[in-house]
Structure formats: structure tokens, C-alpha cells
Amino acid sequence: MLRILQFLYNLRSFLLFILLEVIAIWLLVANNSPQGAAFFNSSNAVAGSILETQSDVRDFFSLAEANKALVMENSRLLEQLNSLKIEPDSIELDLDSTLSAQFEFKGARVISNSLRFAQNHLTLSKGSLDGIKPGMGIFNEAGVVGRVKSVSKNYSVGISLLNNDLLISSIIKSTGDFGTINWNGKDSQKAKLLYVPRHVQAQIGDTVVTSGYSAVFPKNINIGVISNIIQSGDPNYLDIEVSLTTDFSKISYVYLVENTQANELDTLYQKSEIPDEF
Structure with a gap:
């Protein structure tokens, strides 16, 4: 457990950077309609592609x-x-x-x-x-x-x-x-x-x-x-x-x-x- 905490502590700067990036993207998407629409369209396309691949794999085994x-x-x-x-x-x-x-x-x-x-x-x-x-x-x-x-x-x-x-x-x-x-x-x-x-x-x-x-x-x-x-x-x-x-x-x-x-x-x-x- 100590090693895990030490590993996370060593990555504290990188993890803080990721957190701030996520907050910045969320604020940008939530407060700007064009960027929000583009983000959701892209996420829907990615989710749809993942679901389609999952369906193809399931269909193959059936x-x-x-x-x-x-x-x-x-x-x-x-x-x-x-x-x-x-x-x-x-x-x-x-x-x-x-x-x-x-x-x-x-x-x-x-x-x-x-x-x-x-x-x-x-x-x-x-x-x-x-x-x-x-x-x-x-x-x-x-x-x-x-x-x-x-x-x-x-x-x-x-x-x-x-x-x-x-x-x-x-x-x-x-x-x-x-x-x-x-x-x-x-x-x-x-x-x-x-x-x-x-x-x-x-x-x-x-x-x-x-x-x-x-x-x-x-x-x-x-x-x-x-x-x-x-x-x-x-x-x-x-x-x-x-x-x-x-x-x-x-x-x-x-x-x-x-x-x-x-x-x-x-x-x-x-x-x-x-x-x-x-």
C-alpha cells in the first residue's frame, strides 16, 4: 500500500495537470454552444463505433x-x-x-x-x-x-x-x-x-x-x-x-x-x- 501511495505522490504534478485539463474542457464545453455541440457529436461517434464493434464481436460468436x-x-x-x-x-x-x-x-x-x-x-x-x-x-x-x-x-x-x-x-x-x-x-x-x-x-x-x-x-x-x-x-x-x-x-x-x-x-x-x- 505504501508503494502505491508513493507512486501516486511521485505523479502528483501529472495528475494535477490532467485534472485541470478536464476542468478546463468541461468549462469550455458547458459555456460555449459551438464547442459543446462539436464535443457531443464527436463523443457520440466514438461511442457508436465502440458499440458497433461490440455488437459485431457478439454477433460473430453467435x-x-x-x-x-x-x-x-x-x-x-x-x-x-x-x-x-x-x-x-x-x-x-x-x-x-x-x-x-x-x-x-x-x-x-x-x-x-x-x-x-x-x-x-x-x-x-x-x-x-x-x-x-x-x-x-x-x-x-x-x-x-x-x-x-x-x-x-x-x-x-x-x-x-x-x-x-x-x-x-x-x-x-x-x-x-x-x-x-x-x-x-x-x-x-x-x-x-x-x-x-x-x-x-x-x-x-x-x-x-x-x-x-x-x-x-x-x-x-x-x-x-x-x-x-x-x-x-x-x-x-x-x-x-x-x-x-x-x-x-x-x-x-x-x-x-x-x-x-x-x-x-x-x-x-x-x-x-x-x-x-x-
Whole structure:
């Protein structure tokens, strides 16, 4: 305590100078309108800048919660939008809604994601307690991401599109021709569009989207853009390379989609002895 008092005593002249300066400024501002207005305008600007910086810092640390809320809201809106875009198979009959595939959407955060293997997976922050089920499709705002493989109470593991075991039913959007997307295990931004007949007039730059033929994804979710068409020796099919629209190195939040009639379709395929590749 003695040292503190001694330190203040040594600074007595400087402290007295500061006190007198403050008193002088206060008297100047209080008794002169122009100087007073200029002082308060400047102080307001400084205070506003400090408050804005404080708000920016607070908002930065709350981005995770904000993103989580946005994903939840977007999944709800996607479900509503999908229910409004049901395409009937006849213009003469009013179809009952149960005849059209219904999809439900949920949001989740990616907590783990691999890129360097031939069979990559991702882990999501939602599980069975949140309604996540094996077989649900995974996508984000850019395009297809993968498919749910297994689920625990609070987490789920999905097969990434960057997994050479995963096949995605797809079509070339401009022509409507059917094919199958499969990753070749090499470039994380490229995949192959398989089983497209050689007579198809595919062009570089054509968009490839989900076909809606499988029970996993609705129609028209982006997959990629045709980047190369190779004249291979196969007499039946084109060798098509697709640049994926999803950047798998930057996935943070995803949507999960469930076809509520998937079990019925699977049962029907089994009875008909039709293999379900997707």
C-alpha cells in the first residue's frame, strides 16, 4: 500500500495537470454552444463505433446458433415448398395426395467429414431422437452430399457422395436422359455419370440433377455440371465427367430428406424381385 501511495505522490504534478485539463474542457464545453455541440457529436461517434464493434464481436460468436436456427427454418420451408410442387401424372384426374411421394426435411450440423479415402463418410449432429433414419438423403444449398448409413440416439453417420460405393440416380436436366452418378475415388470435385447411351446429345455445361426415380431424393436437386465427354471404347455408353456443385471441403450444415413412402416402395420392389441400387 505504501508503494502505491508513493507512486501516486511521485505523479502528483501529472495528475494535477490532467485534472485541470478536464476542468478546463468541461468549462469550455458547458459555456460555449459551438464547442459543446462539436464535443457531443464527436463523443457520440466514438461511442457508436465502440458499440458497433461490440455488437459485431457478439454477433460473430453467435453465428453458430444463428446458422443452426436458419437450417431448421429452411428445412421447414423446404418441406412446405415440396408439398406445393407435387406433379400429378394426369391432367384429367385429381390425384389423392397419398399417390405422390411425400418428403420431410430436417437440418443438421456436420461435425466430422473425410475427403482422403476411397470410401468417405460424414458424421452429423442429429440422431434417432431427432427423427433421423438410415436411408435418408443428405444435401445442402449447393447440391447432393450423401445418404444416411447408420444412426444412434444423438448422432448419425452418412455415406458421402465421395464414396465409390454410393450410386445416385440422376438425369441430364436439358435432355431428360437418365444416368447414374458415381465417384471414381480420385478428384473430390469430379464424378462420373454412368450408363448414358451413346446416342444422347449431351453437352459440356449441361446440368446434372437428381432424377426423382429413387426413394431417396426428390427430383431436381443439383449434383454437378458436365465438364468432359470422353469418347471411350465402350460401344454402348458415353464416358461423362461431372464437376460436382458441392464443395465437400466446406460443408458445415446440411439438410436431410425422408421419403415417407420409402418402406412401401422397398416392400413393393422386394415382392417384384426388383433390385434397388440406390
